[in-house]
Amino acid sequence: MSVRTLPLLFLNLGGEMLYILDQRLRAQNIPGDKARKVLNDIISTMFNRKFMEELFKPQELYSKKALRTVYERLAHASIMKLNQASMDKLYDLMTMAFKYQVLLCPRPKDVLLVTFNHLDTIKGFIRDSPTILQQVDETLRQLTEIYGGLSAGEFQLIRQTLLIFFQDLHIRVSMFLKDKVQNNNGRFVLPVSGPVPWGTEVPGLIRMFNNKGEEVKRIEFKHGGNYVPAPKEGSFELYGDRVLKLGTNIVNQPVETHVSGSSKNLASWTQESIAPNPLAKEELNFLARLMGGMEIKKPSGPEPGFRLNLFTTDEEEEQAALTRPEELSYEVINIQATQDQQRSEELARIMGEFEITEQPRLSTSKGDDLLAMMDEL
Amino acid sequence: MFRWERSIPLRGSAAALCNNLSVLQLPARNLTYFGVVHGPSAQLLSAAPEGVPLAQRQLHAKEGAGVSPPLITQVHWCVLPFRVLLVLTSHRGIQMYESNGYTMVYWHALDSGDASPGTWSGRVLVFDIPAKGPNIVLSEELAGHQMPITDIATEPAQGQDCVADMVTADDSGLLCVWRSGPEFTLLTRIPGFGVPCPSVQLWQGIIAAGYGNGQVHLYEATTGNLHVQINAHARAICALDLASEVGKLLSAGEDTFVHIWKLSRNPESGYIEVEHCHGECVADTQLCGARFCDSSGNSFAVTGYDLAEIRRFSSV
Numbered sequence: 001m002s003v004r005t006l007p008l009l010f011l012n013l014g015g016e017m018l019y020i021l022d023q024r025l026r027a028q029n030i031p032g033d034k035a036r037k038v039l040n041d042i043i044s045t046m047f048n049r050k051f052m053e054e055l056f057k058p059q060e061l062y063s064k065k066a067l068r069t070v071y072e073r074l075a076h077a078s079i080m081k082l083n084q085a086s087m088d089k090l091y092d093l094m095t096m097a098f099k100y101q102v103l104l105c106p107r108p109k110d111v112l113l114v115t116f117n118h119l120d121t122i123k124g125f126i127r128d129s130p131t132i133l134q135q136v137d138e139t140l141r142q143l144t145e146i147y148g149g150l151s152a153g154e155f156q157l158i159r160q161t162l163l164i165f166f167q168d169l170h171i172r173v174s175m176f177l178k179d180k181v182q183n184n185n186g187r188f189v190l191p192v193s194g195p196v197p198w199g200t201e202v203p204g205l206i207r208m209f210n211n212k213g214e215e216v217k218r219i220e221f222k223h224g225g226n227y228v229p230a231p232k233e234g235s236f237e238l239y240g241d242r243v244l245k246l247g248t249n250i251v252n253q254p255v256e257t258h259v260s261g262s263s264k265n266l267a268s269w270t271q272e273s274i275a276p277n278p279l280a281k282e283e284l285n286f287l288a289r290l291m292g293g294m295e296i297k298k299p300s301g302p303e304p305g306f307r308l309n310l311f312t313t314d315e316e317e318e319q320a321a322l323t324r325p326e327e328l329s330y331e332v333i334n335i336q337a338t339q340d341q342q343r344s345e346e347l348a349r350i351m352g353e354f355e356i357t358e359q360p361r362l363s364t365s366k367g368d369d370l371l372a373m374m375d376e377l
Numbered sequence: 378m379f380r381w382e383r384s385i386p387l388r389g390s391a392a393a394l395c396n397n398l399s400v401l402q403l404p405a406r407n408l409t410y411f412g413v414v415h416g417p418s419a420q421l422l423s424a425a426p427e428g429v430p431l432a433q434r435q436l437h438a439k440e441g442a443g444v445s446p447p448l449i450t451q452v453h454w455c456v457l458p459f460r461v462l463l464v465l466t467s468h469r470g471i472q473m474y475e476s477n478g479y480t481m482v483y484w485h486a487l488d489s490g491d492a493s494p495g496t497w498s499g500r501v502l503v504f505d506i507p508a509k510g511p512n513i514v515l516s517e518e519l520a521g522h523q524m525p526i527t528d529i530a531t532e533p534a535q536g537q538d539c540v541a542d543m544v545t546a547d548d549s550g551l552l553c554v555w556r557s558g559p560e561f562t563l564l565t566r567i568p569g570f571g572v573p574c575p576s577v578q579l580w581q582g583i584i585a586a587g588y589g590n591g592q593v594h595l596y597e598a599t600t601g602n603l604h605v606q607i608n609a610h611a612r613a614i615c616a617l618d619l620a621s622e623v624g625k626l627l628s629a630g631e632d633t634f635v636h637i638w639k640l641s642r643n644p645e646s647g648y649i650e651v652e653h654c655h656g657e658c659v660a661d662t663q664l665c666g667a668r669f670c671d672s673s674g675n676s677f678a679v680t681g682y683d684l685a686e687i688r689r690f691s692s693v
Contacts (some may be wrong), residue, residue, distance in 0.1 A: 001448055001468075006629065092577065106612070108613075110588075133682065144447060151524075151549065151571075151573075152571060152572045152573055152589055153524060153525070153547075153548030153572075153573040153589075154548070154551060156548075156573055156575075156589060156613065157548075159393075160392075160393045160394060163392075163393035163682055164392055164393060164416060164448065165683070167390060167392065167393070167416065168389075168390055168683060170683075183661065185681065187659055187661050188661065190500075190632075190633050190660075190661045190662070190663060192611075192632065192633060192634070194659060196591075196611045197590075197611075199381050199571075199572070199590050200590045200591045200611060201590075201591070201592070201608040202408065202608065203591065203608045203609055203610055203611050203632075203634075204608060205607070205608045206606070206607045206651060206653070207605070207606045207607075208604060208610075208648070208649075208651075209602075209603060209604050209605070209606070210604075210648060211600070211602055211648075212647070213602070213603070216648075217650075218654075219652075221653035221656075222636070222653075222656070223609070223636070223653075223656055224634055224656045224657075224658050225611055225632065225634065227611050280395060334556070348620070
C-alpha cells in the first residue's frame, strides 16, 4: 500500500474537524475571542514544522484508534475540552466526511484538490495571524512538491490505501441523509450522472481502426448513465480555482450521527492484526514520534477552560456514551500495557503535559453551564 | 437480459483493490469456488449451483519481516494444463496452495525494501510448476516493466504445444507481450498514455486492456496495433474477464457499471471488432472485481468495495 498516504489523511481529517468545531463553537455561543483562540491554537499545533516533518516521512498508515489519539490531543491543544462521547462523535463525523470525499473524487488525483480545499478554508480561519498563515502556506508548498509529480498509478494506490482505512465504516450522518448523499443503510450514493473526471471520455462510443491507425468505423452504444464532459481541470497551484467542491466547508447546521447497528457482525473482521502485540508497540512508537513533535503551548495566565459539547444537551451526551456499540468503541491505546518501559514513560509524559483540570459543575443543563462559565470570566 | 440471482454472503467486505474476485469453475463436481480479498485476509468459499454457499475459509498472508500485518493484494486460481494452484500475493511475498486452499505448497519472499517489494519494481517472476508436489522453483525473472505489475494474462500459443503467449500490464499503462519457451521472449511493447492499466485479458491473439480513464482498448497481439477503442466506463476500470468459449468480454468499473462485449474478427479484413451486448448497474457500489461464472458467459459475479456479499447475475 502507499507510504505517502498519511499526510493526506491527516490534513483532510483535520480540516473536517475544524469545520465541525467551528460550527459547534458558534452553536454553543462561545464568545468570539475564545472561539478564535481555540481554532488558532489547534491550527498552529497542527501545522507546526516539527510535527509536519514527522507526518511527511514515508510510512504506512496506522489504525483508526492510533490516529484518533492524535486528534484527541489536537482537540485539547487549547482551552477547550471534550468529553469522550463528544470526541467519539467528532471523530465519527470527521471520518465519514472524508470517506465520502474520497469515494466521490472523480479521479484519484482529485484527493489532492480536496486537500487544497481544506487548507484554503483553514487559511480563512486564521487570516489575522500571519505566523500561522505562513506555516499553512509552507505545508501547501510541501504538498505541491511531493504530490505534484506523482503518477496516476501512485494516486490510485493512495486512494485504495485510504479506502482500506475507511472500510466497513457506515455511520449514518444526518446532514448526508438529509442531502440524500447517504442511504439509510449507511452507504453513500454513487451518482451515475454529471461530469466525467478530467481525462475521461463520456461513455458510449466505440471506435475501430485499421492497421494504419485510421478510424474505419464508429458505433454508439447505450451505456446506462447520464454523463457530460468535464468542464475544466482544478488548479494544483498554491492559489487557484479548485473547481471541485468536495472538501469545502458545508457544515452550517447541527449534525447528528446514528451509530446503532451500523457495523453489526463485520466488526470482528476489521481487526488489524491476528498477532496480539507487535502492532500496538509500533503504533505507540508512531504516536510518540508524532506527538513529540506537537509543541502545545502551556496556557498563559488565568484563562479558564470550557467544555464543548457535540450534542445538543448534556443528557444526550451522557446517553450517547452509555449506548455506544461495543464494536465502535475507540478504546484509547493503553500505554501502560507496553513492555517498553522507557517508551511508555515518555508517552505518559507527553500525554500528561496536556491535562486540563476539570472544573466542577453543579448543574447539567446547557444553559446553566454557560452561566457558570460566564461567572468564571 | 440478465437478472440478479441470489447473492453469496461474505464474512468480510471486499477491499478496494482491482481484480478482486477469482472464480474457479468445477463443473464435474457441480461446484464453484470464489476468492475475495478482505484486507489482511482472503476469503475462499465454495457454492453449489443457484449460489447456495457450502464452505468458507480464510487465508492470511505470512507475516515475514516487518511489523504491521501484510495486506493481501490478490487471490487467484491459476489453471495450468495439469494442475490448479491458488496463489495469494501480498507485499511480503507470494504463497501458493493446492486449489482448495488447504495445503501451502510454496512461499516466495519478496525483498522487503522500504517501499518497493518484489514485483512492485516491475519484475515478472516465472515459476516452474511440477505436475504434483511442492517442488516449485523460481526459474526466471523478466525485466520489461519499471512500474508495479497490475495484471497478467496468458493463453496457449496458436498451434503450438506447451507454448503460451502472455501479456503483462503495469501502473503506467505499459503492456508487454511475451512468448514462453525455454526462456520467455519479449514480442511487443504497447506504451501507456498516462493512466494505469489495472486489468488485461488475452483471447485468440486479441489483447483486451482496461484503463484507469474508463477505456477498454483491443490490440492485435502480434503487431501491437490498436484496433478498437471503447469509451466504456465513467471511472477507472477495475476488472476484465473473458468467457473464452464464446469470446465474450466482461468489464467492471468504479462507476458501478458492468458491461459485456462480444469480440470477433471481421471475416474479410480479419480486423478485431466488438459489439456491446449488455450493461448492468450495481447501484451505489464501487465495483472491485468481476468474473464470468461459466465459460459461455451466461452468468457472472461481482464484488464491490464495502460490500459483504458476492452479487451474481445470470441471463434469462
